[in-house]
Amino acid sequence: DAGVIQSPRHEVTEMGQEVTLRCKPISGHNSLFWYRQTMMRGLELLIYFNNNVPIDDSGMPEDRFSAKMPNASFSTLKIQPSEPRDSAVYFCASSQDRWPEETQYFGPGTRLLVL
Amino acid sequence: SQQGEEDPQALSIQEGENATMNCSYKTSINNLQWYRQNSGRGLVHLILIRSNEREKHSGRLRVTLDTSKKSSSLLITASRAADTASYFCATLGDGGATNKLIFGTGTLLAVQP
Numbered sequence: 001d002a003g004v005i006q007s008p009r010h011e012v013t014e015m016g017q018e019v020t021l022r023c024k025p026i027s028g029h030n031s032l033f034w035y036r037q038t039m040m041r042g043l044e045l046l047i048y049f050n051n052n053v054p055i056d057d058s059g060m061p062e063d064r065f066s067a068k069m070p071n072a073s074f075s076t077l078k079i080q081p082s083e084p085r086d087s088a089v090y091f092c093a094s095s096q097d098r099w100p101e102e103t104q105y106f107g108p109g110t111r112l113l114v115l
Numbered sequence: 116s117q118q119g120e121e122d123p124q125a126l127s128i129q130e131g132e133n134a135t136m137n138c139s140y141k142t143s144i145n146n147l148q149w150y151r152q153n154s155g156r157g158l159v160h161l162i163l164i165r166s167n168e169r170e171k172h173s174g175r176l177r178v179t180l181d182t183s184k185k186s187s188s189l190l191i192t193a194s195r196a197a198d199t200a201s202y203f204c205a206t207l208g209d210g211g212a213t214n215k216l217i218f219g220t221g222t223l224l225a226v227q228p
Contacts (some may be wrong), residue, residue, distance in 0.1 A: 104160065106159070109156070
């Protein structure tokens, strides 16, 4: 199994540009999570999907952030326009529906730097 | 707000020693999980303990849970240099059918060879 796949692994962009992060969950997993990790704020849940439907987006910082899951094997997190304070490592994770004993499998992360 | 707070924030030990990390949380939980994060990598699940369990073992890992004190501890015995990583607790609330884990702030463990 290839695990959770994220792309790109690194992204450097300028303030005001649009950034799109991509995630392919593990096949057969029906929950997908987007996290952001910074030194200051730790690991924050931004949004999660179950069966491609957004369930909880209360962690999305503001309207500049949006996430989609058009099918079971692909999700995107978009930041438009990007700002320097968005610089962080963004993780995607997926889990199989075995509530409440689901464990999450994390991707390698996308390291985003907004100049 | 953070549900879990790990203690200590950082821990440095010698190879072969035991490492103990603690986690406190605020609300009722369904289960508590521990994850490890190596530098520059994603988190990896280590062990899950249910709210009705008090202790669980997995290899060199021992987890305890005290729901009356809303706290958990992770013990790594006979530590190795490869155990150097950050360790996070994560809780699943018991308020409903949510998949949402709340992660703590993490403990950075350094095992000196």
